[in-house]
Amino acid sequence: MERTIEHFRRACQSLAGGVTSSTRVNKALGHPLYFDRGDGCRVWDLDGTEYLDLCCSHGATLLGHGERRVRRAVEAAIERGAPCSYENEQHAELAELLCETVPCLERVRFTGSGTEATLHCLRLARAFTGRSKILKFEGNFHGYHDQVMYAIGTPADQLGPETQPTRFPGSTGMPPVLGELLVIVPYNRPDLLEAAFRRHGHELAAVIGEPVYYNAGCILPTPDFLDALRRLTREHGVLLIFDEVLSAFRMAPGGAQQYLGVTPDLCTLGKAVGGGYPLSVFGGGKDIMDRLMPTGDCQHSGTYNGHPTAVAAALAAVRAYREPGFYEHIHAVAQKLYDGLNGLFQQHRVAAQVQGLGARFGIYFGLVEAPRNYRDAVLHQREQMLRFIKAAINHGVYFHDYGGAACHHGFCAAMTLADADEALRRLDRAIGAMQRE
Ligand SMILES: Cc1ncc(COP(=O)(O)O)c(C=O)c1O
Structure with a gap:
C-alpha cells in the first residue's frame, strides 16, 4: 500500500x-x-x-x-451538453417509472443526496400537518442535517432509559433546540411506540424510520411493530415516512415497502436509485406532494436537483432493476x-x-x-x-x-x-x- x-x-x-x-x-x-x-x-x-x-x-x-447501460446513458446525456438546472423529457420519464415501481409514490421530486431527501421530506411533512415534532427511532440514520443527527451512534453507557432514550448529538455544532423537537423511541418496541403516541401523538408531524434497519447491519421490523407504526400514525394524523435511501431496490423493485407490504405516506430513495450517480428522490401521495411550490407553499429547489447525467443514469438503473x-x-x-x-x-x-x-x-x-x-x-x-x-x-x-x-x-x-x-x-x-x- x-x-x-x-x-x-x-x-x-x-x-x-x-x-x-x-x-x-x-x-x-x-x-x-x-x-x-x-x-x-x-x-x-x-x-x-x-x-x-x-x-x-x-x-x-x-x-x-x-455498468454498461448506465455508462451509455450518462455518455448520451453528456453528448447533449448536460444543461443542468433545467427540465428535460427524462425527468418525467423517470418520475413515471418510479411511480409505477414504488407503492407509495404518486408524485416525486429529485434532489442530490439522501441527506437532502430527508430534509425536504420532513419540511413537507411539517408544512402539510402544521405540526413541528418528529418521532425518530434510536440509532436509525437519516443523513447529515441537524434535525436528524440525534440518537445516532450513542455510546452504550449513554443510552438512557428505554422509555426516554438520550438525544445524543451525532456531531458537535448542532443546536440542542433541534433535539427538543424529536421524540426518540427504540426500534421494534411497539409498546414504547404506543406510549410515545399517547403523550406526543397530537404534536407529531411525522414518524421517520428505516423500514429495514440496515444502518445497524440488517435488522428487520417485527410484524407487530410495523402494524403499530401504520395504525398509530393513521389514528393520530401523523405522516409515516419510510427512509428508503438505503433499502430501495435492495431486495425488491418496490423496496422495503413492497417487501414488507406496508405503504407509507411519504418515502425517500437514494443511493441505488442513481445507479452510482448523485440522485435522490422523495415522494408520496399527490395530496401531500401538491403542498410543494409552485402548486403549494412549501419550498424545494436546488441548482443541481435532477442533474441530467444523474437522471439518465437513474433511468437506466431502475429499468435494469425491473428486468x-x-x-x-x-x-x-x-x-x-x-x-x-x-x-x-x-x-x-x-x-x-x-x-x-x-x-x-x-x-x-x-x-x-x-x-x-x-x-x-x-x-x-x-x-x-x-x-x-x-x-x-x-x-x-x-x-x-x-x-x-x-x-x-x-x-x-x-x-x-x-x-x-x-x-x-x-x-x-x-x-x-x-x-x-
Ligand atoms: C437510511 C439513510 N438515510 C439517509 C442517508 C444519507 O444519504 P447521503 O449520504 O446520500 O446523504 C443514508 C446514508 O447512508 C441512509 O442510509
Whole structure:
C-alpha cells in the first residue's frame, strides 16, 4: 500500500483529514483506501491491488462499477451538453417509472443526496400537518442535517432509559433546540411506540424510520411493530415516512415497502436509485406532494436537483432493476454469501453472525442472540470487527469500516456465484489469519 500511504500524506496537506467525507478514513487501517478504478464487483487501489468490493459505494453501485447501460446513458446525456438546472423529457420519464415501481409514490421530486431527501421530506411533512415534532427511532440514520443527527451512534453507557432514550448529538455544532423537537423511541418496541403516541401523538408531524434497519447491519421490523407504526400514525394524523435511501431496490423493485407490504405516506430513495450517480428522490401521495411550490407553499429547489447525467443514469438503473430475473440473482448470491460466511465463522470458531436481506448485510461479533434494535447491536464487539476488516482487506476483500460498529455491507448484481465463491475463499484465509494473530 505504498502509493496509498504516500497519497494519504499528500491529501492531508489540502483536504481536511485527507478525505472528502469524514467516514472515509478506514479505522481498521488508519487511512482511507484510494481507488484508481472499478469494474463490476471489483476495485483496484492506487498500488494496483485488486479487491472484491463488499461495500459497493455504500450501496449506490447496486449494478456494479462502470455498468454498461448506465455508462451509455450518462455518455448520451453528456453528448447533449448536460444543461443542468433545467427540465428535460427524462425527468418525467423517470418520475413515471418510479411511480409505477414504488407503492407509495404518486408524485416525486429529485434532489442530490439522501441527506437532502430527508430534509425536504420532513419540511413537507411539517408544512402539510402544521405540526413541528418528529418521532425518530434510536440509532436509525437519516443523513447529515441537524434535525436528524440525534440518537445516532450513542455510546452504550449513554443510552438512557428505554422509555426516554438520550438525544445524543451525532456531531458537535448542532443546536440542542433541534433535539427538543424529536421524540426518540427504540426500534421494534411497539409498546414504547404506543406510549410515545399517547403523550406526543397530537404534536407529531411525522414518524421517520428505516423500514429495514440496515444502518445497524440488517435488522428487520417485527410484524407487530410495523402494524403499530401504520395504525398509530393513521389514528393520530401523523405522516409515516419510510427512509428508503438505503433499502430501495435492495431486495425488491418496490423496496422495503413492497417487501414488507406496508405503504407509507411519504418515502425517500437514494443511493441505488442513481445507479452510482448523485440522485435522490422523495415522494408520496399527490395530496401531500401538491403542498410543494409552485402548486403549494412549501419550498424545494436546488441548482443541481435532477442533474441530467444523474437522471439518465437513474433511468437506466431502475429499468435494469425491473428486468425479469434481477432479484432471483440477488437472492441467490445473497444466500451463498451469507450462508457461506456464517459457515466460515463457525468453522473457525469465531463468535459472529451474518444477517442479510437482499444485497446488503450486517456482521455481528460476540452477540448471543439476533439483535432487534440499536441497544442490542451496540453491544457487538467493535475490536473484532476492526480485526476482521483489516484481515479481509489484506486478503483482497474490501469492506468499509464504520469505526468497528455493526453497519451495512453489500454486494452488487455484477457479482456472480463464482465471484461469491472467490470472496468466500479469500475470507476463509482472512479469518484464519485473524485467528492466528
Ligand atoms: C437510511 C439513510 N438515510 C439517509 C442517508 C444519507 O444519504 P447521503 O449520504 O446520500 O446523504 C443514508 C446514508 O447512508 C441512509 O442510509
